[in-house]
Amino acid sequence: MERIEADYLIETAYDPRAAAEVMAGEQSSGTFVKVPGETAALKKRSAARLEKLEVVGEAAAASLPGAGGQGPIVRAQVTLSWPLANLGPSLPNLMATVAGNLFELKQFSGLKLLDIRLPPAFATAYEGPRFGIAGTRRLVGVEGRPLIGTIIKPSVGLGPEETAELVRTLAEAGIDFIKDDELQGDGPACPFEDRARAVMRAINEVAERKGRKTMFAFNLTGDLDEMRRRHDLVQALGGTCIMASVNSVGLAGMIALGRHSALPIHAHRNGWGYLSRHPLLGFSFTAWHKVWRLAGADHIHVNGLANKFSEEDDSVIASARACLAPLFPDKPCPIMPVFSSGQTVRQAPSTWQALGSTDLIFAAGGGIMAHPGGPAAGVAALREAWEAAVGDVPLADHARTRPALAQALETYKG
Amino acid sequence: MERIEADYLIETAYDPRAAAEVMAGEQSSGTFVKVPGETAALKKRSAARLEKLEVVGEAAAASLPGAGGQGPIVRAQVTLSWPLANLGPSLPNLMATVAGNLFELKQFSGLKLLDIRLPPAFATAYEGPRFGIAGTRRLVGVEGRPLIGTIIKPSVGLGPEETAELVRTLAEAGIDFIKDDELQGDGPACPFEDRARAVMRAINEVAERKGRKTMFAFNLTGDLDEMRRRHDLVQALGGTCIMASVNSVGLAGMIALGRHSALPIHAHRNGWGYLSRHPLLGFSFTAWHKVWRLAGADHIHVNGLANKFSEEDDSVIASARACLAPLFPDKPCPIMPVFSSGQTVRQAPSTWQALGSTDLIFAAGGGIMAHPGGPAAGVAALREAWEAAVGDVPLADHARTRPALAQALETYKG
Numbered sequence: 001m002e003r004i005e006a007d008y009l010i011e012t013a014y015d016p017r018a019a020a021e022v023m024a025g026e027q028s029s030g031t032f033v034k035v036p037g038e039t040a041a042l043k044k045r046s047a048a049r050l051e052k053l054e055v056v057g058e059a060a061a062a063s064l065p066g067a068g069g070q071g072p073i074v075r076a077q078v079t080l081s082w083p084l085a086n087l088g089p090s091l092p093n094l095m096a097t098v099a100g101n102l103f104e105l106k107q108f109s110g111l112k113l114l115d116i117r118l119p120p121a122f123a124t125a126y127e128g129p130r131f132g133i134a135g136t137r138r139l140v141g142v143e144g145r146p147l148i149g150t151i152i153k154p155s156v157g158l159g160p161e162e163t164a165e166l167v168r169t170l171a172e173a174g175i176d177f178i179k180d181d182e183l184q185g186d187g188p189a190c191p192f193e194d195r196a197r198a199v200m201r202a203i204n205e206v207a208e209r210k211g212r213k214t215m216f217a218f219n220l221t222g223d224l225d226e227m228r229r230r231h232d233l234v235q236a237l238g239g240t241c242i243m244a245s246v247n248s249v250g251l252a253g254m255i256a257l258g259r260h261s262a263l264p265i266h267a268h269r270n271g272w273g274y275l276s277r278h279p280l281l282g283f284s285f286t287a288w289h290k291v292w293r294l295a296g297a298d299h300i301h302v303n304g305l306a307n308k309f310s311e312e313d314d315s316v317i318a319s320a321r322a323c324l325a326p327l328f329p330d331k332p333c334p335i336m337p338v339f340s341s342g343q344t345v346r347q348a349p350s351t352w353q354a355l356g357s358t359d360l361i362f363a364a365g366g367g368i369m370a371h372p373g374g375p376a377a378g379v380a381a382l383r384e385a386w387e388a389a390v391g392d393v394p395l396a397d398h399a400r401t402r403p404a405l406a407q408a409l410e411t412y413k414g
Numbered sequence: 415m416e417r418i419e420a421d422y423l424i425e426t427a428y429d430p431r432a433a434a435e436v437m438a439g440e441q442s443s444g445t446f447v448k449v450p451g452e453t454a455a456l457k458k459r460s461a462a463r464l465e466k467l468e469v470v471g472e473a474a475a476a477s478l479p480g481a482g483g484q485g486p487i488v489r490a491q492v493t494l495s496w497p498l499a500n501l502g503p504s505l506p507n508l509m510a511t512v513a514g515n516l517f518e519l520k521q522f523s524g525l526k527l528l529d530i531r532l533p534p535a536f537a538t539a540y541e542g543p544r545f546g547i548a549g550t551r552r553l554v555g556v557e558g559r560p561l562i563g564t565i566i567k568p569s570v571g572l573g574p575e576e577t578a579e580l581v582r583t584l585a586e587a588g589i590d591f592i593k594d595d596e597l598q599g600d601g602p603a604c605p606f607e608d609r610a611r612a613v614m615r616a617i618n619e620v621a622e623r624k625g626r627k628t629m630f631a632f633n634l635t636g637d638l639d640e641m642r643r644r645h646d647l648v649q650a651l652g653g654t655c656i657m658a659s660v661n662s663v664g665l666a667g668m669i670a671l672g673r674h675s676a677l678p679i680h681a682h683r684n685g686w687g688y689l690s691r692h693p694l695l696g697f698s699f700t701a702w703h704k705v706w707r708l709a710g711a712d713h714i715h716v717n718g719l720a721n722k723f724s725e726e727d728d729s730v731i732a733s734a735r736a737c738l739a740p741l742f743p744d745k746p747c748p749i750m751p752v753f754s755s756g757q758t759v760r761q762a763p764s765t766w767q768a769l770g771s772t773d774l775i776f777a778a779g780g781g782i783m784a785h786p787g788g789p790a791a792g793v794a795a796l797r798e799a800w801e802a803a804v805g806d807v808p809l810a811d812h813a814r815t816r817p818a819l820a821q822a823l824e825t826y827k828g
Binding site: 245 | 444480502568571599639664722724
């Protein structure tokens with residue numbers, strides 16, 4: 001029988017095995033008050049199973065309020081499994097099963113979903129990324145190095161024509177990838193349709209002259225019908241990417257958008273902090289991103305090294321590795337991790353050393369626009385920094401014959 | 415100019431006003447590196463504004479890891495506002511704005527969204543609950559008291575016919591409302607269509623004899639096309655309610671389902687723990703539930719007093735009150751709070767005293783099925799307990815002439 005598996009980090013002042021059994025019960029056929037229908041046969045076919053439990057440490061105090069128990073507070077890694085027959089290969093129902101009514105259980109003063117492993121039926125039911133790394137590279141025409149990207153800034157406030165002017169400058173500068181900010185959707189101050197038309201006019205004109213088209217991720221986040229209409233418009237205008245805030249749109253919306261889309265989907269993870277910032281609550285990136293990847297995301301944000309947020313570098317790299325690791329043995333579905341947040345030439349060597357791959361989008365805002373030589377020099381400097389990194393040459397050495405990189409090193413002190 | 419407002423609880427070791435300004439900047443036109451386009455005129459029309467800041471306390475240690483700052487750790491309530499022109503009346507874009515990339519900011523060792531206030535344009539753009547309290551009461555035929563409800567248990571494992579048998583027993587017992595468990599969707603072990611047909615056959619037969627139809631909330635959680643098909647089937651079979659796990663389906667999916675639906679939507683909040691359990695991270699129920707209510711939820715889960723989870727009673731009552739409070743002055747949209755989790759006759763008086771309303775669904779599982787007189791006595795006892803509560807009569811007094819309630823008081827010691 002095929003089973004779904006999920007790994008958790010738990011913290012409990014109960015016997016950890018008994019607490020894990022409550023969790024398995026709550027998320028399958030168990031009831032708090034014994035009911036007549038809960039027969040042995042029913043339990044056999046539908047109960048969640050505690051597959052593994054390993055105590056990993058103790059805690060001096062409870063991490064989250066509201067828990068019961070009198071014993072020492074221990075932390076443990078737990079694996080539960082469920083028969084696929086309980087829910088079928090359905091992503092929304094998977095979430096209700098592996099991440100439903102369990103984070104509030106009194107048994108736990110901490111509970112984090114670390115990973116999920118899905119039977120192949122999910123790979124059949126959901127197409128996953130339509131473009132992924134290879135498809136994105138093909139559309140942009142870049143191989144063997146990261147895509148150099150940026151975000152329209154200021155995030156909001158520019159009108160359609162101002163946005164298009166900035167895009168023109170960046171496209172002329174030879175940038176591979178540009179995205180809307182997640183705050184720029186379809187507000188009256190910069191309506192989606194006007195922005196898309198103005199931006200694609202600029203991109204198409206530059207592409208015609210230079211022979212290579214900058215990929216622009218249009219933020220079409222909205223109600224489902226709006227997102228479909230906006231996708232169709234972008235496609236009709238010759239655009240090559242759409243973007244959505246996955247936590248705002250949600251799973252059923254992203255699945256429907258994925259099935260509709262003929263363009264790569266740039267998944268923005270804003271809101272990730274509320275799902276993850278506490279070390280003993282919510283989701284690990286690994287568990288969380290698998291769902292969006294299977295739903296059809298082609299790129300996903302992972303933050304960046306030495307970022308402006310509270311996330312540690314190790315966590316950023318673990319997320320990026322997760323994006324490149326196979327989702328199923330027969331259907332790997334690798335997607336592009338997107339590095340962003342305070343990125344400059346300085347982070348190229350450390351990112352390369354930690355990840356060992358160039359399959360990523362490296363997005364810099366100020367790291368391009370604030371280059372004293374202008375955006376073209378900003379883009380050139382980032383490409384040169386990645387050449388140096390991949391070739392294992394110190395940035396300063398590589399910069400000797402490359403003025404754009406040299407200027408960048410002076411500007412971004414790191 | 416119309417503005418969106420959001421209240422937060424923040425914790426910071428920076429100057430709280432400076433930290434709140436970073437938050438306002440990050441969520442509107444601010445940039446970390448100064449860019450050429452950020453003019454005074456642009457800021458004036460698009461910047462988020464810090465409307466109010468009140469320091470409410472100090473903390474001995476940081477609540478969440480990863481924060482910076484050297485000063486004393488203070489907690490403050492902060493109100494930010496945004497021009498509607500930035501995003502328009504769009505719920506998914508609202509989430510990216512008020513609950514996007516801010517929970518991870520280094521400035522904060524705690525950040526919780528407490529409330530949101532929306533301009534009337536949102537009331538025009540979204541219909542809100544189509545049935546709400548009045549429509550639900552009309553369909554069930556119950557006025558002046560709570561709807562007495564239950565959940566099919568075991569949660570998973572029963573087949574369609576076994577489920578229907580249980581429903582028949584409960585409907586015969588005169589129950590107002592029954593729901594699927596959130597773990598029971600459309601698994602191979604109990605396919606939605608077979609379950610819906612079998613359950614509605616039982617409900618319709620009993621309704622024909624007794625003249626009143628039990629409302630059954632069918633859990634149609636799934637991909638959007640599946641949800642629409644399942645809704646249509648339930649409606650065709652004469653069903654009167656559908657249920658969805660809102661955190662699993664997501665906002666775009668719930669909005670699309672709401673626009674499609676001709677039946678009340680029972681919103682299940684499973685997963686709420688990961689959004690709320692830490693007192694300084696994520697969402698308050700008040701803020702969170704407004705979005706689903708506007709998207710079309712007619713009922714929403716609020717846990718119950720003396721529940722089996724980690725939530726305090728005060729928090730449960732605050733959530734229920736939020737459901738009954740007006741959403742907009744001209745469009746109140748009240749919805750039914752659903753009390754559940756270990757509820758019995760014991761909680762009727764305290765729930766009534768704390769809430770002062772009977773506009774709720776009171777759902778008991780073991781509180782009905784484990785009644786020694788059978789489910790009919792279980793249902794009768796709960797109605798009697800609510801009569802006593804509303805009439806301000808002690809349960810024991812009321813039970814003197816009411817054997818069902820008397821037996822319940824013996825069984826459920828509280």
